[in-house]
Amino acid sequence: MHTDGIDIGKAVKELRKSRNITKEQLAEKIGISVSHLEKIEAGSRRPGIGTYQKLLDILDADMVIHKEIETVQEKCAEKVQAILLSSTEAQAVFMTNILEAMAQNIQLVT
Secondary structure (H helix, E strand, O other): OEEOOEEHHHHHHHHHHHOOOOHHHHHHHHOOOHHHHHHHHHOOOOOOHHHHHHHHHHHOOHHHHHHHHHHHHHHHHHHHHHHHHOOOHHHHHHHHHHHHHHHHHHHHOO
């Protein structure tokens, strides 16, 4: 998993080791299985935003991992833009209204 030349899985593994945290300890603190953490460190699995936030806190690694969060948001924005640009004007207005309503009410589910 690469972002701006940074291998996030490798960074997580190196940070974990430099802080003398075992895979088992980190997985428990994050609330994921050891096998899930191993896949993240191997670069074969992308953790969700919630897992990234926990990694930020536990590993004190804001600068390393924050770039990946921004990249996920940028990719989502690109997808939304492509959908809107390929739709009719009425469809674009409708989808935008739905997205705005969701954004206003997202705090209800988080």
